[in-house]
Amino acid sequence: MKQNPIGVFDSGIGGLSVLRQLIRFMPYERYVYLGDTARVPYGNKSSETVIQYSEECTEFLLGKGVKLIVVACNTSSSVALEAVRKHAGEIPVIGMIIPAAAAALRSSSSGKIGVIGTRATIGSGAYNNAILELAGEASIKVYSQVCPLFVPLVEEGMTFHPAARLIAEEYLKEVKNKGIDTLVLGCTHYPLMSQLLMEIMPGISLIDTGEHASVTALRLLADNDWLADERHEFVIKPEIDFYITDLPSIFNELAGRFLGFAIDSPKRVSIGTH
């Protein structure tokens, strides 16, 4: 298994912010990334549809011989993780929710935690349930908020636009008033809004779901002795196969923003019955 790639899927290009974290913690691995750009976004769609799409993404990655599947999409992680696990059989699956929930509990001293995400993620209650379950007897309060405009604002590169600030201030008003000290960024796009969020809520601890999922992935692979061997050659660019289901005109620009470096020729594929 050591030399097999790690599979990562997302509804689109946002999951590249998760891939970036995976590479940070595991630079010697090979990666297969699938972005379902033909059907993006998942965040406003029904659970039934998100489950179907997530199973189809899983099927594709399994066909690539991956040793681990990282569900980079928070919406998929919220509503489809069980379905993905069932589908993946022996291959382990890591979602965004549990690692971030645990990190939020470690980070919060007030016991008041905020969670922001898409309509589907927040509507599922996945973060609330995970945080409260992990907290056990501890007295923890979770406040959640849907932020549907954050994704288009990030994709349009308008995170520092005055309109983004107005919208963010409105979205966060309630959770801020509750006195949270920790905020889970429950969507792959939100780490790109970190600076604005910190300006609006000075002193807040932001939880990047990709970061904590990556640490979980590192531990899991290490425990199984499945980590790829260190490579002697200096790794200038990690080894990644990019697959997307549609190639939109602004793909390269967006991908660079999320990943931090340019992508060489993504391959367009059809997945599932689509």
Place this chain on the structure above:
Amino acid sequence: MKQNPIGVFDSGIGGLSVLRQLIRFMPYERYVYLGDTARVPYGNKSSETVIQYSEECTEFLLGKGVKLIVVACNTSSSVALEAVRKHAGEIPVIGMIIPAAAAALRSSSSGKIGVIGTRATIGSGAYNNAILELAGEASIKVYSQVCPLFVPLVEEGMTFHPAARLIAEEYLKEVKNKGIDTLVLGCTHYPLMSQLLMEIMPGISLIDTGEHASVTALRLLADNDWLADERHEFVIKPEIDFYITDLPSIFNELAGRFLGFAIDSPKRVSIGTH
């Protein structure tokens, strides 16, 4: 053919603003509406993908025995109309572009026309080409602008939010500076922003694509003697079969906003190979 329904498709629920106009001009018709909510939006996707999806929508409507297909989606109308026409064979197809282009030319006295739309619609140049072709020798200038955040702002019901005004002012700054007197609302969502747009550009003539496509549809059916007979009973609610490929949680709220009345039980269907 008289008694056969009119088929209308859109990437999602925005096309209900077009259906509303069709009903206004042809209240005695039966309608079949298909919203591809499982793969919405089309506006940021590649032509290749939009063509495939549009053909699949067409196939579905043909299966319902429609006498006319109205491509309510401006993105589909811009990049996939020829493919839809080919697919529809004998059944006539009306898109959004030509009727609105002609209306814009009739409306403009300065000869300076603005067009706003999604990235795919504007990128295709369909409106520019249609307006300039219809204008013939006349000296006409067309200025276009992508407005990607308008769709999420409308869907979130934030058209009167101060952030919407900031964004709209920025998007429209250039076309306004060009001295346009007419603006084509090249996306089904934009009629819901009319008031804001008129405040930003006092005196502007707004072209609602659904309205002009509906007049074209009325003429086409009348010319063929395919208009449904007037019905003696008082039509409280028009006869519409609603099909959607996904039922998102906020469907009813959104549909009401676009259509102006509530939808009775939309049916969820799978289309194409999806």
